[in-house]
Amino acid sequence: MSVHFLHTSDWHLGQFFYNHSRHYEHEQFLAWLIQQIKDKQPHALLIAGDIFDVINPSSQAQKQLYQFLADAHDTAPHMQTLMIAGNHDSGYRIEQVEPLLEKYNAKAVGVIRWNDDKSLNTERLILPIYDVQKNIVAWCVALPFLRSAEITGLNDQTSTSQSAIEYLHHTLIEEAKRKKTPEQALILMSxxxxxxAETSDSERPIIIGNEEALSTTLFDDAIDYVALGHLHKPQKVGQAHIRYSGSPIPLSFSEIRYKHQIVDVRLDPQNTEQSYQFDAVAVPRSIQLIAIRGSLEDVFAQLQALPQGEIDEIEQREYVDIEYHTTQPPALNLRQQFEDALPKNRYRLVRISRQYLPNEQQPEQAAHLSLEPPTPEKLFQTLWQKQGYEADASVLKDFQLLIEQAQHALDDEPSA
Incomplete structure (x- = not known):
């Protein structure tokens, strides 16, 4: 028996990019994905977390997801859609609509649940995948983002975050191995x-100093494929069958060169010659991101050389990021000068930053000034250091835990 599924993640529906909605770009991606489902007719679609960009997504973002699920079900009624919550998602929120999801042959796993005796509830975390004839062709261990507060202190095996993570993986994988037969595949989604693994600057930090990054030794050799989410760059981790699909659109200018994709996976555990086949399917980019770098003279030359041709809809215009290098303070009307140099009605200038170069008055290392607002972590580090303290790894870890707890507390607040 073989199983065929598509692996994707990190949609970040509802994202605003420098105050510009990405709704159009997500619409284009989802329409393209529906066509892939129509053409390939997979048994399952795996969405490995960060479905939404924020814990309390807008009604527009939620509608976008549910309309996709309805369209996908119409396109391939036999296909199952399996989703897990990422660190940007509210696990409780995506599980709330379970009756609706069932109508679309979809399942969402948002949180880890425990039995009355403090043992792990494995039933909700190990999901069967069926073929058209309703035969089980694979089992999927579905692990949402693991928040320390939700997994520690429940029993003797969960005294620390690390021990809890090891206990969860071992317990679930062993239970899944008991369920599966030799002809069925075993998948883990996390x-x-x-x-x-390689990160970009758009990923919300969920570890400090890499000390809590997980090891692939958690994955038993019996697992045929590990479908990962969180990192936006498509990549394998150690072995070919442990993969991040990456995000379908670039979520920051640092991701311009990423080859955004979904992974088309076919597994056949009984085929001793080729038990798996992974094909990267490139996602078309509907709106370009353009990074301009150099001296002011170079920047103006690059702006004036950009392709012409007006784009009527503002949300379909291309994004431009400028970093100019200078030894002098900027002119007061510099932004307007940049806007005037851009071809008319085709681009959105979303960010300007300057790189000061050393001169006679500044012999020391060049200072970089960004006009982007600081992240909570950077703001904390700056304020902490101004007080004369050193923000070491333990302090940053405690601060990150406070941020996680604050974000998680939003789950319990009623929507406005």
Whole structure:
């Protein structure tokens, strides 16, 4: 028996990019994905977390997801959609609509649940995948983002975050191995940061100093494929079958060169010659991100050389990020000068930053000034250091835990 599924993650529906909605770009991606489902007719679609960009997504973002699920079900009624919560998602929120999801042959796993005797509730975390004839062709261990407060202190095996993570993986994988037959595949879907993986600057930090990045030794050799979410760059981690699919659109200018994709996976555990096949399917980019770098003279030359041709809809215009290098303070009307140099009605200038170069008055290392607002972590570090303290790893870890707890507390607040 073989199983065929598509692996994707980190949609970040509802994201605003420098105050610009990404709704159009997500619409284009989802329409493209529906066409892939129509053409390929997989048994399952795996969405490995960060479905939404924020814990309390807008009604527009939620509608976008549920309309996709309805369209996907119409396109491939036999296909199951399996989703897990990422660190940007509210696990409780995505599980709230379970009756609606069932109508679309979809399942969401948002949180880890425990039995009355403090043992792990494995039933909700190990999901069967069926073929058209309703035969089980695979089992999927679905692990949402693991928040320390939800997994520690429940029993003797969960005294620390690390022991709890090891206990969860071992317990679930062993139970899944008991369920599966030799002809059925075993898949694990997780939203986590793995050791050795490459990050970008758009990913919300969920570890400090890489000390809590997970090891691939957590994954038993019996697992045929590990479908990862959280990191936006498509990549394998150590072995070919442990993969991040990456985000479908670039979520920051640092991701311009990423080859955004979904992974088309076919597994056949009984085929001793080729038990798996992974194909990266490139996602078309509907709106370009353009990074301009150099001296002011170079920047103006690059702006004036950009392709012409007006784009009527503002939300379909291309994004431009400028970093100019200078030894002098900027002119007061510099932004307007940049806007005037851009071809008319085609681009959105979303960020300007300057790189000061050393001169006679500044012999020391060049200072970089960004006009972006600081992240909570950077703001905390700056204020902490101004007080004369050193923000070491333990302090940053405690601060990150406070941020997680604050974000998680939003789950319990009623929507406005």
């Amino acid at each position: 939203h986590a940061h793995m050791q050795g």
